[in-house]
Amino acid sequence: MEDTLGRNINYLRVSVTDLCNLRCQYCMPEEGIAKKHHGEILSLEEIFQVVKTAADLGIHKVRITGGEPLVRKGILELIENIANLQKIKDLAMTTNGILLRQYASDLKAAGLKRVNISLDTLREERYKNITRGGKFKAVWEGIEAARKAGLCPIKINVVLIGDFNDDEIEDFAKLTLEESMEVRFIELMPIGQAAAWAKNRFISNHTAKERIKGLIPVYDGDRSSPAKYYQLPGGKGKIGFINPISNHFCKHCNRIRLTADGRLKPCLHWDQEMDVKAALRAGVEDLGEIIQKTILAKPLQHTLNRSDHAPVERDMYRIGG
Numbered sequence: 041m042e043d044t045l046g047r048n049i050n051y052l053r054v055s056v057t058d059l060c061n062l063r064c065q066y067c068m069p070e071e072g073i074a075k076k077h078h079g080e081i082l083s084l085e086e087i088f089q090v091v092k093t094a095a096d097l098g099i100h101k102v103r104i105t106g107g108e109p110l111v112r113k114g115i116l117e118l119i120e121n122i123a124n125l126q127k128i129k130d131l132a133m134t135t136n137g138i139l140l141r142q143y144a145s146d147l148k149a150a151g152l153k154r155v156n157i158s159l160d161t162l163r164e165e166r167y168k169n170i171t172r173g174g175k176f177k178a179v180w181e182g183i184e185a186a187r188k189a190g191l192c193p194i195k196i197n198v199v200l201i202g203d204f205n206d207d208e209i210e211d212f213a214k215l216t217l218e219e220s221m222e223v224r225f226i227e228l229m230p231i232g233q234a235a236a237w238a239k240n241r242f243i244s245n246h247t248a249k250e251r252i253k254g255l256i257p258v259y260d261g262d263r264s265s266p267a268k269y270y271q272l273p274g275g276k277g278k279i280g281f282i283n284p285i286s287n288h289f290c291k292h293c294n295r296i297r298l299t300a301d302g303r304l305k306p307c308l309h310w311d312q313e314m315d316v317k318a319a320l321r322a323g324v325e326d327l328g329e330i331i332q333k334t335i336l337a338k339p340l341q342h343t344l345n346r347s348d349h350a351p352v353e354r355d356m357y358r359i360g361g
């Protein structure tokens with residue numbers, strides 16, 4: 041369905057939990073978050089009902105995210121149900137990869153097409169530090185398992201953080217020489233824990249691009265993809281730049297979001313939300329109406345570059361990235 045600006049909204053990002061098995065410094069508070077009561081989050085059946093209705097309104101791409109989606113019990117069943125919807129053509133997951141070794145082949149069997157894996161450093165100690173305890177080896181084995189299971193193309197998401205990983209830009213880029221994976225650099229956004237970091241630890245993708253010599257532009261055919269892609273000469277994989285700050289992609293935005301606690305969000309950086317959980321539990325007859333309202337409420341663009349911008353109230357892990 042089109043929004044008021046003529047953008048075709050065909051992508052639903054579904055956060056299945058706020059919980060996570062890591063505590064990335066720019067995303068989660070160190071102490072983690074209190075587990076919600078069952079009734080506070082959408083059941084898997086309720087999530088499915090929203091996805092099914094959204095599919096009837098033109099959504100054909102669904103991304104499962106979180107928190108960490110692989111810590112949600114019953115996730116395979118949800119994926120299987122969504123994969124069985126004829127109208128859903130692309131079903132993907134964004135994960136930190138820690139549990140992928142264990143889940144990759146089951147995810148594939150359930151009908152997941154591909155995974156995007158978040159990995160901000162290739163160095164064990166740094167990984168432990170930024171994630172407050174995560175094991176790099178587990179993610180690396182997870183990537184391997186995803187590849188073996190055929191959850192491709194595998195995309196590695198690297199959030200650039202000044203004084204943390206800006207000296208690894210070339211190392212990440214080199215991964216694409218031998219591997220057919222996509223490495224995507226993402227600009228740090230001022231949201232949640234990162235709101236305070238975003239000024240002095242922000243690295244523009246302009247800087248990242250300049251560090252990588254010999255980039256050849258490639259067009260991947262998808263104008264709504266936030267990443268601009270390049271290749272190294274002779275490289276098997278691709279290098280992408282996601283520039284939400286320096287060159288935002290709102291003009292081609294095609295997405296809405298469903299949070300784990302049952303709110304539909306027209307935009308990542310907008311506080312407005314529709315309470316789909318209340319509607320579901322009140323036995324609303326036309327669930328489609330609330331999805332349509334969400335699409336029609338989409339703003340033109342975020343206001344991150346305005347001096348009066350105030351970060352949204354929800355943290356990233358409570359929206360789904």
Ligand SMILES: Nc1nc2c(ncn2[C@@H]2O[C@H](COP(=O)(O)OP(=O)(O)OP(=O)(O)O)[C@@H](O)[C@H]2O)c(=O)[nH]1
Pocket residue numbers: 103105132134156195197226265266267282284295308342361
């Ligand atoms: N500003 C903004 N940033 C977004 C949005 N969606 C995703 N991002 C950022 O882009 C990063 C990568 O997102 P992914 O979860 O990999 O999803 P994707 O880029 O849509 O994935 P593909 O379908 O594989 O292209 C996220 O971690 C966010 O930082 C959005 O709607 N607005």
Ligand SMILES: C[S@@+](CC[C@H](N)C(=O)[O-])C[C@H]1O[C@@H](n2cnc3c(N)ncnc32)[C@H](O)[C@@H]1O
Pocket residue numbers: 060066067105106107108109134135136156157158197199226227228229230231234356357360361
């Ligand atoms: C919130 S996580 C949820 C999924 C999963 N736990 C993971 O880490 O892939 C989704 C993505 O958001 C990114 N992210 C979190 N905070 C961010 C910020 N302030 N700016 C840019 N990306 C951010 C993470 O690096 C991750 O790639």
Ligand code: SF4
Pocket residue numbers: 060061062063064067068106107108136158357
């Ligand atoms: S970025 Fe992902 S893995 Fe890291 S704390 Fe946030 S939700 Fe967890």
Ligand code: SF4
Pocket residue numbers: 288289290291293294295306307308309339340341342
């Ligand atoms: S910031 Fe909002 S309008 Fe811009 S791409 Fe993200 S969700 Fe779309």
